Amino acid sequence: MVPELSVVVYGRNAQGHLPDALAELTGTGLDGTGPVGAADPAPGAPAVEVVVAAVGPSAQDAAAHHPSVTVVPLPEGTPDSAARAAGAARASGRWLQFVHSKDGVTALAARAVAERAAALDDTVDVLLTDHVRSTWRHARMPSPDGRFLAKPGRRDVLLADCPDLLKVTPLLGTRVVRAGFWRAHAELFGTDDELFVAYAVALSAGRLATYDQVALEDRQVRAESLPPVTPEDRFALLETYERLLDLAAEREAGTGPSAVLYAAMVTASLRVVARDRLPEPAAREFFRRASRAAVAHRPADHRRPGGLEGVRRRLLEEDAYAKYRAFQAANQQRRKVRSAVGAGRAAVGRKVRDARYHQDLRRPVDPGLAVFSAYWDRGVACNPAAIAAKLAELAPHVHAVWVVAAENVPLLPPGTDHVVPGTRRHSRVLATAKYLVNNANFPNAVVKRPDAVHVQTHHGTPLKRMGLDQLDYPAAAKGLNFHDLLARVDRWDYSVSSNSHSTQMWQRAYQSRYVELDYGYPRNDVYYSATAADVRAVRERLGIAPGARALLYAPTHRDYEATWTPRLDLTALSERLGDDTVLLVRGHYFYGGTASPPAGLRRAGRVIDVSAYDPVEDLALAADALITDYSSIMFDYANLDRPIVVYADDWETYAKTRGVYFDLLAEPPGQVARTQEELTRILTSDAWRDETAAKARAAFRRRFCEFDDGRAAERVVRRVFLGESETSLPPIAPLDERTPAPTPEEAAQ
Structure with a gap:
C-alpha cells in the first residue's frame, strides 16, 4: 500500500532527542516494542511511512529499536539540506513532512495529517499545519497561528487570495508538501536556511490548504x-529576507504576500538592533544595511503603523542610527522609572557579593593555580581526585588546592592543601585560579573570569533524568532553581563524558556552549591500572577472608524518600547466602551513611557497613559482584567485567517519580530481580554469573564503557592543563584490547 504521508526525520541526534521522537512517531516505547497509547489505525485509514535520514551512529540505533522505520544512514557532518534530500529520495509517500530530530510528531498527529492530505487533489502543493512550542522552561505552548490557519476553512486557496497564511510561523515542519512539488523545486529548497525554505515553499505553491490542528512540537x-x-x-538573516522578497516578485505572488514579507523583514531587523548585543561597529553596519533593504523593498502603497513602532520604522528608513539608539535609551529609562514607581519603596537590590571576593577579582589570574572540589566540598574524591593526581605527575608546575567543608578536613589525606569555604584564602583562590574543577558545581556567587577555565567532570552516567529534564518531575526538581542552574552551567568550558549516551544527555540536560571531552571518566582509570596486590590489599583492609565471596550492595537515593529505607532484609539474605559470602553495604551519600546493618551480623563479619568508606573504587575492586538498583555505580563497575545483579523492586515508582532515560529492565547489565526471593535464588545459584548474565553485561559494557580505557585523566590533563591538541592525545583503546584489574579470585592465585 502506497503511504499517503512520509514523515522524514532528519539530522543528527541533537541532544539525544531522536529516540523520544521516534517513540512518539511510531507509537511505541523507547525500546521500539510496547505500545504507548497510540491506537491502531482504523481500517482503510491512509498509511503513514516513517523515514529517518540519521547522521552518525544514531542511524544504527534507530534501525535496531524501530524495525518498521526506513533508515538512511548518513556520515557525520552531513548538512540538514542533504539529510532532507536523502530522506525524500527514499520516501514513497504522496506527501512529505520534514521533521528535525530534535522536534516531535505523535503517531496520532501524523495519521490525522495523512487523512487531511488524502482529501486534497494534486492542484494543492502545501498543507499548512499548527504547532506547539517547548523550551527548557515550558512545554507545549500554543502558537499564535490558529487564527491564520482558520481563515480558509476546508478550502484550498491561492496565496495571493489569503496572504495572511505567510504569517504562519516559518517552520519547515509545519509545511506538509506534496512529494511531486518538492522534487520539482528541489534545487530551490536545497539549502540549510530553514527560514528561507519555509517561506519559499509557500511562495512557490500553486494552491495551499490548511489544517488548524497541532502536527508538530517545535x-x-x-x-x-x-x-x-x-x-x-x-x-545573512537580512539577505534571506531580501532573497524572499525577490522570489515573491519573481513568482508574482502579489502585493499582499510581499507586504507580509516586508513587514516580517522590518520587524526582524528592529528586533536584532534592539535585542542582539552586536559590537557597536557591526550594529551600526547592520542598521545601515537594514535601512537600505527597508527602502529598496518598501511596497508602493506602504504605510507605517502609528505610535512608537511607527517612530522606530521611520528612523530605520532614514538610517538614523544615533537617533534610534537615543530613542531606545529613552524608552528603556521610561520603563525603569515606571517599574520603580510600581514597586513603591520596596528594596530594589540584592545583597552584594562578599567585598573581599570582589577585591580579589581585581587581582591577576594565577596560571599555576587549580582549585578542585568534589561532591559539594566533601573532600578528595571522584573524577577531580583522579585528575589532580595525574596533574601532579604530568604538570607539577600547577598547584592544586581543594575546597573542603570544615567537618571533612580531618578526613583529608596528609599534606592536602585545602581551603574551607568562607575563609579569606577561599575567596582568594576562587577569584584568582586559572583552573576550577568540580564534579558538581561551584556556588552561584563564583564569577567566571574570561581567562579562567572551568571543568565539569560530573559524577555518574545518567540513568535518571538530570538538569532541565527534571522539570517534569516535581519530586526530583524540589528546591531546584533552574535559572540558577543554567547560570552555573554557562560557566563551564569543558564537560567530561564516559560514553556517547552521557554526552548526548548532558547536552540535553545542561544546554550551553561548553566543549565535550569524550575521554572517559578519570575515576575509572584505576579499574585498568590496579594490580592483584592492590585487590588483595583492599580486601584485607575491609576484613574479607581469603576465598570468601564479597558482594557490594550499593542502592541509590530515592527522591520520594527522606531517609534511607533498606529495601532488603539483610539478616535473611545473609543467612541464605551462608558463611562464605560477605555483604558490603553502602548507603547513598545523600543519607549521610545510614546503612546500619544489624549489629549481630556486623560482629559475625558477614555484613560490613562501608557507607563511610572512601574511595568507592576500592570497594568495587574488592567485590566479586555488584548488587544495585539504579545507582550509576553500575556503569563504572561494568569496566571490571564482573557480574552485576539489578535489584529493582520499585522500578515503576522510581521511573515515574524521577524519570529515566532508558528502560534499565530491558537493557540491564546482568540478571534482574524484582523480589528478595528472586535475588536470593540468583545469588545462591550460578545465575548471577551465567552465560545470560555475561551476554547482558557485554552489551552494557559496549554501550556505557565506550571511552573508559585507563587513560582518561591523562587526556584531560594534556588537553586542558597542557594545551595539547586533540590529535596528539592517547587514542581510546578498543574494548576488546583493554585488560581490567584482576578479579578477587584471580588475585588470590
Whole structure:
C-alpha cells in the first residue's frame, strides 16, 4: 500500500532527542516494542511511512529499536539540506513532512495529517499545519497561528487570495508538501536556511490548504547551547529576507504576500538592533544595511503603523542610527522609572557579593593555580581526585588546592592543601585560579573570569533524568532553581563524558556552549591500572577472608524518600547466602551513611557497613559482584567485567517519580530481580554469573564503557592543563584490547 504521508526525520541526534521522537512517531516505547497509547489505525485509514535520514551512529540505533522505520544512514557532518534530500529520495509517500530530530510528531498527529492530505487533489502543493512550542522552561505552548490557519476553512486557496497564511510561523515542519512539488523545486529548497525554505515553499505553491490542528512540537534548544550568534549571521538573516522578497516578485505572488514579507523583514531587523548585543561597529553596519533593504523593498502603497513602532520604522528608513539608539535609551529609562514607581519603596537590590571576593577579582589570574572540589566540598574524591593526581605527575608546575567543608578536613589525606569555604584564602583562590574543577558545581556567587577555565567532570552516567529534564518531575526538581542552574552551567568550558549516551544527555540536560571531552571518566582509570596486590590489599583492609565471596550492595537515593529505607532484609539474605559470602553495604551519600546493618551480623563479619568508606573504587575492586538498583555505580563497575545483579523492586515508582532515560529492565547489565526471593535464588545459584548474565553485561559494557580505557585523566590533563591538541592525545583503546584489574579470585592465585 502506497503511504499517503512520509514523515522524514532528519539530522543528527541533537541532544539525544531522536529516540523520544521516534517513540512518539511510531507509537511505541523507547525500546521500539510496547505500545504507548497510540491506537491502531482504523481500517482503510491512509498509511503513514516513517523515514529517518540519521547522521552518525544514531542511524544504527534507530534501525535496531524501530524495525518498521526506513533508515538512511548518513556520515557525520552531513548538512540538514542533504539529510532532507536523502530522506525524500527514499520516501514513497504522496506527501512529505520534514521533521528535525530534535522536534516531535505523535503517531496520532501524523495519521490525522495523512487523512487531511488524502482529501486534497494534486492542484494543492502545501498543507499548512499548527504547532506547539517547548523550551527548557515550558512545554507545549500554543502558537499564535490558529487564527491564520482558520481563515480558509476546508478550502484550498491561492496565496495571493489569503496572504495572511505567510504569517504562519516559518517552520519547515509545519509545511506538509506534496512529494511531486518538492522534487520539482528541489534545487530551490536545497539549502540549510530553514527560514528561507519555509517561506519559499509557500511562495512557490500553486494552491495551499490548511489544517488548524497541532502536527508538530517545535522543541527549541536553549540559545546558550548553540554557537554564539555572529554579525555575519545577522547579515545573512537580512539577505534571506531580501532573497524572499525577490522570489515573491519573481513568482508574482502579489502585493499582499510581499507586504507580509516586508513587514516580517522590518520587524526582524528592529528586533536584532534592539535585542542582539552586536559590537557597536557591526550594529551600526547592520542598521545601515537594514535601512537600505527597508527602502529598496518598501511596497508602493506602504504605510507605517502609528505610535512608537511607527517612530522606530521611520528612523530605520532614514538610517538614523544615533537617533534610534537615543530613542531606545529613552524608552528603556521610561520603563525603569515606571517599574520603580510600581514597586513603591520596596528594596530594589540584592545583597552584594562578599567585598573581599570582589577585591580579589581585581587581582591577576594565577596560571599555576587549580582549585578542585568534589561532591559539594566533601573532600578528595571522584573524577577531580583522579585528575589532580595525574596533574601532579604530568604538570607539577600547577598547584592544586581543594575546597573542603570544615567537618571533612580531618578526613583529608596528609599534606592536602585545602581551603574551607568562607575563609579569606577561599575567596582568594576562587577569584584568582586559572583552573576550577568540580564534579558538581561551584556556588552561584563564583564569577567566571574570561581567562579562567572551568571543568565539569560530573559524577555518574545518567540513568535518571538530570538538569532541565527534571522539570517534569516535581519530586526530583524540589528546591531546584533552574535559572540558577543554567547560570552555573554557562560557566563551564569543558564537560567530561564516559560514553556517547552521557554526552548526548548532558547536552540535553545542561544546554550551553561548553566543549565535550569524550575521554572517559578519570575515576575509572584505576579499574585498568590496579594490580592483584592492590585487590588483595583492599580486601584485607575491609576484613574479607581469603576465598570468601564479597558482594557490594550499593542502592541509590530515592527522591520520594527522606531517609534511607533498606529495601532488603539483610539478616535473611545473609543467612541464605551462608558463611562464605560477605555483604558490603553502602548507603547513598545523600543519607549521610545510614546503612546500619544489624549489629549481630556486623560482629559475625558477614555484613560490613562501608557507607563511610572512601574511595568507592576500592570497594568495587574488592567485590566479586555488584548488587544495585539504579545507582550509576553500575556503569563504572561494568569496566571490571564482573557480574552485576539489578535489584529493582520499585522500578515503576522510581521511573515515574524521577524519570529515566532508558528502560534499565530491558537493557540491564546482568540478571534482574524484582523480589528478595528472586535475588536470593540468583545469588545462591550460578545465575548471577551465567552465560545470560555475561551476554547482558557485554552489551552494557559496549554501550556505557565506550571511552573508559585507563587513560582518561591523562587526556584531560594534556588537553586542558597542557594545551595539547586533540590529535596528539592517547587514542581510546578498543574494548576488546583493554585488560581490567584482576578479579578477587584471580588475585588470590
